[in-house]
Amino acid sequence: xxxxxxxxxxxxxxxxxxxxxxxxxxxxxxxxxxxxxxxxxxxxxxxxxxxxxxxxxxxxxxxxxxxxxxxxxxxxxxxxxxxxxxxxxxxxxxxxxxxxxxxxxxxxxxxxxxxxxxxxxxxxxxxxxxxxxxxxxxxxxxxxxxxxxxxxxxxxxxxxxxxxxxxxxxxxxxxxxxxxxxxxxxxxxxxxxxxxxxxxxxxxxxxxxxxxxxxxxxxxxxxxxxxxxxxxxxxxxxxxxxxxxxxxxxxxxxxxxxxxxxxxxxxxxxxxxxxxxxxxxxxxxxxxxxxxxxxxxxxxxxxxxxxxxxxxxxxxxxxxxxxxxxxxxxxxxxxxxxxxxxxxxxxxxxxxxxxxxxxxxxxxxxxxxxxxxxxxxxxxxxxxx
Amino acid sequence: xxxxxxxxxxxxxxxxxxxxxxxxxxxxxxxxxxxxxxxxxxxxxxxxxxxxxxxxxxxxxxxxxxxxxxxxxxxxxxxxxxxxxxxxxxxxxxxxxxxxxxxxxxxxxxxxxxxxxxxxxxxxxxxxxxxxxxxxxxxxxxxxxxxxxxxxxxxxxxxxxxxxxxxxxxxxxxxxxxxxxxxxxxxxxxxxxxxxxxxxxxxx
Numbered sequence: 302x303x304x305x306x307x308x309x310x311x312x313x314x315x316x317x318x319x320x321x322x323x324x325x326x327x328x329x330x331x332x333x334x335x336x337x338x339x340x341x342x343x344x345x346x347x348x349x350x351x352x353x354x355x356x357x358x359x360x361x362x363x364x365x366x367x368x369x370x371x372x373x374x375x376x377x378x379x380x381x382x383x384x385x386x387x388x389x390x391x392x393x394x395x396x397x398x399x400x401x402x403x404x405x406x407x408x409x410x411x412x413x414x415x416x417x418x419x420x421x422x423x424x425x426x427x428x429x430x431x432x433x434x435x436x437x438x439x440x441x442x443x444x445x446x447x448x449x450x451x452x453x454x455x456x457x458x459x460x461x462x463x464x465x466x467x468x469x470x471x472x473x474x475x476x477x478x479x480x481x482x483x484x485x486x487x488x489x490x491x492x493x494x495x496x497x498x499x500x501x502x503x504x505x506x507x508x509x510x511x512x513x514x515x516x517x518x519x520x521x522x523x524x525x526x527x528x529x530x531x532x533x534x535x536x537x538x539x540x541x542x543x544x545x546x547x548x549x550x551x552x553x554x555x556x557x558x559x560x561x562x563x564x565x566x567x568x569x570x571x572x573x574x575x576x577x578x579x580x581x582x583x584x585x586x587x588x589x590x591x592x593x594x595x596x597x598x599x600x601x602x603x604x605x606x607x608x609x610x611x612x613x614x615x616x617x618x619x620x621x622x623x624x625x626x627x628x629x630x631x632x633x634x635x636x637x638x639x640x641x642x643x644x645x646x647x648x649x650x651x652x653x654x655x656x657x658x659x660x661x662x663x664x665x666x667x668x669x670x671x672x673x674x675x676x677x678x679x680x681x682x683x684x685x686x
Numbered sequence: 687x688x689x690x691x692x693x694x695x696x697x698x699x700x701x702x703x704x705x706x707x708x709x710x711x712x713x714x715x716x717x718x719x720x721x722x723x724x725x726x727x728x729x730x731x732x733x734x735x736x737x738x739x740x741x742x743x744x745x746x747x748x749x750x751x752x753x754x755x756x757x758x759x760x761x762x763x764x765x766x767x768x769x770x771x772x773x774x775x776x777x778x779x780x781x782x783x784x785x786x787x788x789x790x791x792x793x794x795x796x797x798x799x800x801x802x803x804x805x806x807x808x809x810x811x812x813x814x815x816x817x818x819x820x821x822x823x824x825x826x827x828x829x830x831x832x833x834x835x836x837x838x839x840x841x842x843x844x845x846x847x848x849x850x851x852x853x854x855x856x857x858x859x860x861x862x863x864x865x866x867x868x869x870x871x872x873x874x875x876x877x878x879x880x881x882x883x884x885x886x887x888x889x890x
Binding site for chain 1: 766843
């Protein structure tokens with residue numbers, strides 16, 4: 302249920318001071334803070350650019366990693382399929398929105414992307430069978446990736462190479478490999494844990510986890526990945542369960558398919574959080590709470606740390622996370638399409654607040670907390686109980 | 687019996703008797719019916735457990751059609767989700783469901799034939815009281831179970847996904863051997879049952 306009542310909100314007052322859960326000692330990131338350079342004000346934000354090596358665009362700084370690479374490599378296990386046993390889509394074809402209406406249910410989950418003015422969506426029920434689409438969007442070579450076991454959809458620049466599915470998992474998360482050097486890249490970390498690129502991070506960008514009817518309403522001009530993938534699969538069948546209309550099967554069950562990297566009972570395993578990992582710390586907002594409250598604020602690094610503001614976007618049922626160092630206050634506008642109002646009365650789109658937006662994405666809690674055990678969790682429901 | 691064993695050797699005798707038992711089973715209408723129905727039922731179960739055969743669901747629903755993968759011959763032997771799992775090359779929509787054609791149908795058919803033979807031979811022997819001492823009819827069915835469990839989702843065995851069982855490297859290793867294990871068990875079971883059929887006592 303969406304709530305549109307005007308709710309006075311002072312960001313600093315509602316700060317959730319969640320403690321660090323420890324485990325930082327297992328390994329410190331080198332130059333952590335890959336997101337610090339972001340000047341994200343649109344849905345096209347990308348990790349700050351670093352060099353391009355062997356045709357692969359890299360991030361300027363390594364993204365946060367809370368374990369040493371040796372430990373992570375030891376935790377990698379086979380998911381069952383051989384390398385490329387789950388085939389990436391390397392020559393994607395697209396439907397128009399009208400064509401897609403005949404093929405998709407209104408509530409089907411899609412991952413939306415706006416890139417250099419080009420709008421695309423990728424249905425979850427196609428990606429569950431392929432996990433990676435090597436595409437060109439807005440004249441830019443990108444990989445759209447999805448891991449069903451961790452509920453994470455992430456976009457990466459791929460330059461002159463393509464990514465494939467290694468068949469390995471880390472913390473139940475897809476381990477990609479680049480076809481230039483065969484370096485191994487766990488999707489959530491977006492950082493190579495072995496191979497030529499070990500220690501380097503990818504340039505990543507946001508995919509919006511939403512529903513087909515919502516995406517089409519906002520972007521009627523969208524193209525959408527079709528089932529003409531070059532492979533044959535039963536794209537009506539998700540082997541893990543369903544997101545339509547409620548979570549079923551693996552997606553709704555608390556158990557994971559493989560042992561997770563860590564255990565954190567602050568939330569049940571499959572609860573969805575909107576997580577952000579920055580140099581100043583890791584923070585996760587429980588998505589259902591954000592949907593309920595509209596605005597949530599949290600802090601990492603103790604009382605003198607950095608404050609982050611999460612804003613719910615009711616049109617796409619998604620959220621955005623902003624760095625809010627000054628503790629600026631905002632409120633939800635009554636009766637509007639999820640507009641956010643600043644103290645001076647100026648109204649903003651949830652994706653366009655006058656703050657620095659940081660890269661954030663949906664993830665199942667066990668996956669997020671396993672990779673980032675130091676995460677500050679913002680969940681007012683939990684705090685109240 | 688002892689003379690026959692001594693003169694012909696244990697293995698040739700077993701093979702000879704099994705061959706006879708198969709011939710006897712398939713030479714009778716009731717034997718043929720058991721063989722055909724069991725093999726068909728097993729093949730359908732194998733395809734369903736492997737997610738190659740599904741019923742219901744879908745947006746279009748009730749559609750009929752054939753979709754062939756790009757470069758189907760090149761993909762035919764391409765490994766897919768698990769050990770002895772191969773890339774589908776065609777999708778058949780038949781109104782109430784879909785069927786994915788891959789080499790796994792041939793694997794499933796081979797195992798189904800073995801299960802069918804096991805049950806047909808056991809059935810015929812059971813119908814012939816003179817050939818007493820015949821093995822339990824359940825042996826052939828039980829031997830076929832491992833292969834039923836071998837289907838895999840994109841990551842992990844389907845049966846574990848369905849029942850929410852957590853996998854480990856050891857469990858995955860076991861799953862890699864389910865199909866070979868089923869074949870060995872089925873052949874062993876067939877020979878074991880066949881060896882106990884005395885041609886002199888069986889009426890065809």
